[in-house]
Amino acid sequence: MSVIFKAVTYTYLPKTPYEHQALRDINLTLDQGKFIAIIGHTGSGKSTLVQHINALLTPSTGEVQVDDFVIHANDKPKGLKKLRKKAGMVFQFPEYQLFEETVYKDIMFGPKNFKEDTKTIDEKIHSIIQLVGLDESFLERSPFELSGGQKRRVAIAGILAMEPDILILDEPTAGLDPRGASEMMQLFQRLNRLGKTIILVTHEMDYVLQYCDEAIVLKDGQVAKQASPAEVFSDESLLQAMSIEAPDCLRFAKKLQKAGLSLDLSLIRNTESLAEAILQAKGVQR
Amino acid sequence: MTYAIETKDLCFSYEPGKITVDHLNVKIKQGSYTVILGRNGSGKSTFAKLVLGLLSPESGSIHVEGIELSPETVYEIRNKVGIVFQNPDNQFIGATVRDDIAFGLENHMVPREKMDGIIEEYAEKVGMVKALDKEPSHLSGGQKQRVAIAGVLAMSPNIVIFDEATSMLDPKGKRDVKEMMNHLRKTFPSLTVISITHDVDVARFADEIIVFNKGKIYAQGTPEEIFSRESELVAIHLDVPFCHKLRSILDKRGISLSDCDEEEMVQVLCR
Amino acid sequence: MKKLALGRYIPYDTIIHRLDPRAKIIGLGALLIAIFLPMTAWGYGLLIAFTLLLLKLTKVKLVSVYRSLKPMWFMMLFLFVFNVLLVRSGEILFTIFGYSVYQNAIIQTISIFLRLSMMVSITTVLTASTKPLDLTYGLESLFSPLKVIRFPAHEIAMTISIALRFIPTLLEETEKIMKAQASRGVDLNEGKLNEKITAIVSLIIPLFISSFQRSEDLANAMEARGYNPSGKRTRYRLLKWANHDTGALIIVFLIAGITLLFGLYPNWLNEVLVWLV
Numbered sequence: 001m002s003v004i005f006k007a008v009t010y011t012y013l014p015k016t017p018y019e020h021q022a023l024r025d026i027n028l029t030l031d032q033g034k035f036i037a038i039i040g041h042t043g044s045g046k047s048t049l050v051q052h053i054n055a056l057l058t059p060s061t062g063e064v065q066v067d068d069f070v071i072h073a074n075d076k077p078k079g080l081k082k083l084r085k086k087a088g089m090v091f092q093f094p095e096y097q098l099f100e101e102t103v104y105k106d107i108m109f110g111p112k113n114f115k116e117d118t119k120t121i122d123e124k125i126h127s128i129i130q131l132v133g134l135d136e137s138f139l140e141r142s143p144f145e146l147s148g149g150q151k152r153r154v155a156i157a158g159i160l161a162m163e164p165d166i167l168i169l170d171e172p173t174a175g176l177d178p179r180g181a182s183e184m185m186q187l188f189q190r191l192n193r194l195g196k197t198i199i200l201v202t203h204e205m206d207y208v209l210q211y212c213d214e215a216i217v218l219k220d221g222q223v224a225k226q227a228s229p230a231e232v233f234s235d236e237s238l239l240q241a242m243s244i245e246a247p248d249c250l251r252f253a254k255k256l257q258k259a260g261l262s263l264d265l266s267l268i269r270n271t272e273s274l275a276e277a278i279l280q281a282k283g284v285q286r
Numbered sequence: 287m288t289y290a291i292e293t294k295d296l297c298f299s300y301e302p303g304k305i306t307v308d309h310l311n312v313k314i315k316q317g318s319y320t321v322i323l324g325r326n327g328s329g330k331s332t333f334a335k336l337v338l339g340l341l342s343p344e345s346g347s348i349h350v351e352g353i354e355l356s357p358e359t360v361y362e363i364r365n366k367v368g369i370v371f372q373n374p375d376n377q378f379i380g381a382t383v384r385d386d387i388a389f390g391l392e393n394h395m396v397p398r399e400k401m402d403g404i405i406e407e408y409a410e411k412v413g414m415v416k417a418l419d420k421e422p423s424h425l426s427g428g429q430k431q432r433v434a435i436a437g438v439l440a441m442s443p444n445i446v447i448f449d450e451a452t453s454m455l456d457p458k459g460k461r462d463v464k465e466m467m468n469h470l471r472k473t474f475p476s477l478t479v480i481s482i483t484h485d486v487d488v489a490r491f492a493d494e495i496i497v498f499n500k501g502k503i504y505a506q507g508t509p510e511e512i513f514s515r516e517s518e519l520v521a522i523h524l525d526v527p528f529c530h531k532l533r534s535i536l537d538k539r540g541i542s543l544s545d546c547d548e549e550e551m552v553q554v555l556c557r
Numbered sequence: 558m559k560k561l562a563l564g565r566y567i568p569y570d571t572i573i574h575r576l577d578p579r580a581k582i583i584g585l586g587a588l589l590i591a592i593f594l595p596m597t598a599w600g601y602g603l604l605i606a607f608t609l610l611l612l613k614l615t616k617v618k619l620v621s622v623y624r625s626l627k628p629m630w631f632m633m634l635f636l637f638v639f640n641v642l643l644v645r646s647g648e649i650l651f652t653i654f655g656y657s658v659y660q661n662a663i664i665q666t667i668s669i670f671l672r673l674s675m676m677v678s679i680t681t682v683l684t685a686s687t688k689p690l691d692l693t694y695g696l697e698s699l700f701s702p703l704k705v706i707r708f709p710a711h712e713i714a715m716t717i718s719i720a721l722r723f724i725p726t727l728l729e730e731t732e733k734i735m736k737a738q739a740s741r742g743v744d745l746n747e748g749k750l751n752e753k754i755t756a757i758v759s760l761i762i763p764l765f766i767s768s769f770q771r772s773e774d775l776a777n778a779m780e781a782r783g784y785n786p787s788g789k790r791t792r793y794r795l796l797k798w799a800n801h802d803t804g805a806l807i808i809v810f811l812i813a814g815i816t817l818l819f820g821l822y823p824n825w826l827n828e829v830l831v832w833l834v
Contacts, residue, residue: 099762113742179523248528376774388793393783423725
């Protein structure tokens with residue numbers, strides 16, 4: 001279930017005064033089962049890129065391959081609908097897409113559209129609702145009486161119910177408080193460990209460092225770098241050019257390094273591991 | 287002493303049986319920079335709306351600069367308190383930046399001849415002079431928030447409340463607005479600034495932090511005092527800034543760092 | 558949508574663009590009345606010439622007006638058949654399959670077509686040369702005397718101006734929701750009727766909910782900034798009536814008046830000329 005981009009370009013509103021080339025010559029492979037971050041400034045093409053994975057957009061030139069599907073330039077959406085089941089997309093502030101009378105019905109909306117056997121899904125709903133951190137008492141409630149954070153979990157459950165192999169998430173922690181955000185990221189980590197490919201479009205560099213196997217940096221519609229988060233955050237010139245701030249723990253670690261402390265930066269993924277590295281470097285016994 | 291904002295036993299519920307603001311006794315000093323920190327649902331935004339008279343309390347009182355909030359005084363109080371809300375689009379009323387800043391001036395019966403001067407002055411202060419004739423659909427979230435700030439400042443308020451003003455913005459937008467907030471405090475030292483948020487990085491620079499939980503004040507103190515209570519904050523769904531977190535972990539393992547100043551910490555650790 | 562002239566503002570800088578919106582609204586009203594009252598050939602000639610002049614001045618292309626009329630061609634055809642069948646006065650023009658087509662049938666159809674075309678053209682002149690917001694302010698100003706009978710001209714104008722400002726925002730939001738639901742398998746092209754209905758519901762309900770939230774937020778923001786709908790406010794955007802507006806209105810009233818005269822007293826021009834000479 002890898003995703004391969006071959007010489008993909010995408011132009012919005014071609015042949016009008018508003019023409020804008022959002023993607024230029026993208027050649028990219030997103031390996032199955034990885035937890036991949038897509039980072040870049042607003043307008044760098046991140047949303048445009050990921051919308052090709054579930055065929056909401058088709059390339060202007062080039063082709064996109066998702067498992068057995070090949071999407072050619074300017075293909076019509078017919079037949080691509082199946083792709084939307086394999087690659088589930090959760091947009092920013094997904095709580096706005098809820099509309100059904102009950103949480104149960106809303107979660108079932110996706111599977112029903114793909115003509116799934118409702119009995120099978122019904123059996124799975126119970127595990128899905130718990131996976132997102134809610135319990136069965138929510139199923140018969142109206143989505144509109146829930147809090148923002150709860151609504152968001154229902155929206156995500158609705159996508160998980162379609163059993164996608166790839167999960168694309170656009171800023172899933174936007175607006176959540178610290179606990180809500182970390183619970184959400186841990187959910188994605190669990191899903192990744194269960195075998196799903198996770199593609200995370202985000203500005204939260206702390207999460208990129210802590211959770212992701214790989215980071216793809218987009219700049220002006222092109223891939224500026226594809227490497228492990230540690231490598232990306234050690235590329236000073238890139239960070240400067242893109243006005244990206246490295247996570248605090250790495251930033252501080254570099255200061256320590258400069259001041260003479262020997263640290264292995266590749267081991268640092270968050271504040272806890274930074275502390276460990278400092279303790280090791282100072283020879284403090286466990 | 288007259289506080290900028292003082293509430294006594296303030297109570298409010300959105301639904302019967304579920305209390306959102308619970309006997310709140312808040313005292314915010316004039317001229318200070320106060321951060322109200324709390325998880326989603328802790329009652330902090332509700333508090334802001336109550337102060338502006340957008341919601342009516344069930345019981346208790348609110349005093350703004352010594353004046354009690356009531357149907358008779360609400361317009362006077364809205365003159366003194368400006369608020370920048372969370373959603374950049376849902377507070378942008380005018381067809382262009384100019385018109386939006388003018389909206390508040392129109393409400394306050396500012397004479398037409400004076401409007402252009404004021405609009406340009408405050409657009410300059412927030413760096414949006416070149417965009418005066420732009421429509422909101424051509425502005426980024428951060429730019430819209432800057433326009434909102436200009437609109438609020440043009441009313442010369444004594445108190446400005448930022449209600450989660452950066453939570454819907456991208457990093458650049460967040461930086462812009464945070465810079466603007468710092469700039470405000472330097473340019474208008476007597477202005478009382480209140481920032482409502484769950485972003486602990488913003489809270490580090492406050493004079494005082496008031497921690498809300500379940501509609502009550504959980505704790506109140508300086509950033510140093512508040513952030514040294516890490517486990518409590520985590521238990522109420524909050525977090526502490528990087529520096530404090532690192533210090534707390536190292537402390538438990540035997541390395542003591544007194545100050546949360548990064549340069550100092552580097553020095554101590556590298557000895 | 559882009560090619561349809563009717564309803565769209567096109568930002569040129571012509572004399573017509575510079576006129577006060579109130580002058581344009583009143584002018585439109587006067588001309589519409591003239592168009593729909595009895596007319597003679599002279600009247601048509603005058604009005605058509607004036608309409609073409611206005612179109613030229615506003616830089617509206619005839620092609621766009623034609624495109625605006627295209628949706629009506631079916632109705633015109635129907636009208637034509639209707640008239641041919643029912644109007645049996647005047648001379649017989651020709652005979653098809655033993656059926657006589659009378660002169661007045663053709664004349665009636667053509668006259669309705671011309672009137673409609675002029676109506677569409679002049680309305681297009683208004684909308685092409687006036688920003689929707691200015692149109693709103695113009696209407697507000699014209700309706701403000703009605704305050705005495707408690708007609709809420711200002712509130713309505715404020716509501717419309719805010720709605721206009723949110724059109725691009727709402728379009729963006731609609732697109733977002735469509736994509737979100739498409740990602741859940743919504744396909745408006747396929748499916749049975751009830752599936753399509755659910756699909757549309759999945760778009761409309763989120764839009765409604767977000768609009769309600771938006772209205773509440775806006776109301777709070779407006780109140781917090783001191784808005785008092787029934788209170789006094791000064792105005793930033795003012796409409797200034799100039800001499801050229803008076804001049805334009807005089808011209809329009811003259812044209813409308815003369816046309817009306819032709820309609821009521823078809824021979825008035827002859828009589829005046831005779832009297833002069």
